[in-house]
Amino acid sequence: MMMGLAAGTLMISAQAADKIELEGASVGVWTMDFDAAVKLAGEKKLPLMLNFTGSDWCGWCKLMDKGVFAEEVWRTYAKDNVLLVTLDFPNDKSIVPEKYVGRNKELQQKFGVRGYPTYVVLDHDGETKLGQLGAGRDKTPSSFIDEFEGVMRMSAGGIEAFLKANPDKAEAYKKAIAELRAAEEKMEEATKPLNEWLETKPKRTEENTKKFEGFKKKIDAVLPGLQEDVAKAEEAIKAFH
Numbered sequence: 001m002m003m004g005l006a007a008g009t010l011m012i013s014a015q016a017a018d019k020i021e022l023e024g025a026s027v028g029v030w031t032m033d034f035d036a037a038v039k040l041a042g043e044k045k046l047p048l049m050l051n052f053t054g055s056d057w058c059g060w061c062k063l064m065d066k067g068v069f070a071e072e073v074w075r076t077y078a079k080d081n082v083l084l085v086t087l088d089f090p091n092d093k094s095i096v097p098e099k100y101v102g103r104n105k106e107l108q109q110k111f112g113v114r115g116y117p118t119y120v121v122l123d124h125d126g127e128t129k130l131g132q133l134g135a136g137r138d139k140t141p142s143s144f145i146d147e148f149e150g151v152m153r154m155s156a157g158g159i160e161a162f163l164k165a166n167p168d169k170a171e172a173y174k175k176a177i178a179e180l181r182a183a184e185e186k187m188e189e190a191t192k193p194l195n196e197w198l199e200t201k202p203k204r205t206e207e208n209t210k211k212f213e214g215f216k217k218k219i220d221a222v223l224p225g226l227q228e229d230v231a232k233a234e235e236a237i238k239a240f241h
Helices: 034-044 059-069 072-081 098-110 141-153 156-165 167-198 206-238
Strands: 003-006 009-012 019-021 048-053 083-088 118-122 129-133
Touching (some): 034 098, 059 072, 118 141, 156 167, 167 206
Parallel strands (some): 048 083
Antiparallel strands (some): 003 009, 009 019
């Protein structure tokens, strides 16, 4: 992938067919300037989406750049609805300005990001995590927009707007949301022991390999059922819209 710096903008070649601003922020335009994006999000009362990526080595990241974010359907949607922030972890260290390197790592830890790409959706305060999305070979701009809007429906503003517009469905909707959150909490609890252990950065030893396999076996035993519960709860909420 060819890279070039010009006038404060990182130009990405044909893979992403887009640009990433190094300074400042505009609605629907990728920027590395997290602080500027948060400021504008607060002023516009719009959410942010953080793209944790490895732009010059991550195959799935390149796939999403080309198949989703470079497409006009996504660009048209984004320019009215979301602040976009790129948090890059490239092999070529010249791609990311030095002043952003430490901050990117801090945000990665803060939001529990462990793989690339991960798309973290924040409320307009730049603090409240509404959810996160991932990559997929079959994802299109339209399907990704649907996923993004699904996350937004679960924001405080989204719930409030629905309840205000549909008072007759309020109790059933609140119940559906509670069931989804309970299912998500069970998912988180199932993976929490492994994640906490991995955060200790265990050495690659035979004993630790067995310990990892033990964690994985426990997770694999319950994960399909938990994923099904989350999917059912999400479908129940979608049915209201």
